[in-house]
Amino acid sequence: xxxxSQDPRHKITxxxxxxxxxxxxxxxxxxxxxxxQTLGQGPEFLTYxxxxxxxEKSRLLSDRFSAxxxxxxxxxxxxxxxxxxxxxxxxxxxxxxxxxxxxxGEGSRLTVL
Amino acid sequence: xxxxxxxxxPLSVPEGAIVSLNCTYSNSxxxxxxxxxxxxxxxxxxxxxxxxxxNKEDGRFTAQVDKSSKYISLFIRDSQPSDSATYLCAMxxxxxxxxxxxxxxxxxP
Numbered sequence: 001x002x003x004x005s006q007d008p009r010h011k012i013t014x015x016x017x018x019x020x021x022x023x024x025x026x027x028x029x030x031x032x033x034x035x036x037q038t039l040g041q042g043p044e045f046l047t048y049x050x051x052x053x054x055x056e057k058s059r060l061l062s063d064r065f066s067a068x069x070x071x072x073x074x075x076x077x078x079x080x081x082x083x084x085x086x087x088x089x090x091x092x093x094x095x096x097x098x099x100x101x102x103x104x105g106e107g108s109r110l111t112v113l
Numbered sequence: 114x115x116x117x118x119x120x121x122x123p124l125s126v127p128e129g130a131i132v133s134l135n136c137t138y139s140n141s142x143x144x145x146x147x148x149x150x151x152x153x154x155x156x157x158x159x160x161x162x163x164x165x166x167x168n169k170e171d172g173r174f175t176a177q178v179d180k181s182s183k184y185i186s187l188f189i190r191d192s193q194p195s196d197s198a199t200y201l202c203a204m205x206x207x208x209x210x211x212x213x214x215x216x217x218x219x220x221x222p
Contacts, residue, residue: 042212100145104156
């Protein structure tokens with residue numbers, strides 16, 4: 001296993017379109033996180049899963065955002081009706097609940113025109 | 114006021130210098146402390162992880178935590194141009210990380 005994998009690495013879309021990002025965590029990790037990072041800022045928490053259960057959501061996660069982890073393995077983050085303000089790097093991370101150390105993927109960069 | 118404050122820099126030092134990076138925090142519930150390194154357009158890479166006050170050393174890196182002052186530091190000895198990156202502190206109260214804004218470090222040859 002080579003680490004956390006995210007796809008696509010870069011997505012350019014027009015305002016109003018829907019986009020979906022996929023994250024494959026490290027296989028033995030039961031926790032999966034989504035963060036958003038804008039230029040010059042630290043990552044901001046969006047949501048996390050323990051196994052298939054979504055345990056916490058940030059108020060940053062508006063109703064246009066939805067995340068799933070249907071079988072407790074990979075996860076998807078969908079943004080509906082994208083806005084220019086959604087342009088950011090979307091980072092996925094995974095960890096095992098016994099250690100707390102988060103390992104990040106390379107991110108999916110979204111550009112909304 | 115943000116929960117985690119970090120000087121954004123940029124911090125420019127000559128090769129071989131000792132670098133000190135710092136964060137302060139306000140939430141007493143934070144129990145775990147991490148430092149990440151992030152190169153441009155890449156994901157953050159975990160450098161150091163600690164959960165107790167005191168020092169933890171790993172090669173050229175030393176992480177220091179002072180819970181009584183709510184202050185953490187990362188020291189880099191013998192800095193190299195390859196250390197040029199953004200350094201993020203992160204803190205965990207048990208379920209998710211809260212990050213500082215990052216300090217951009219430039220090590221000049």
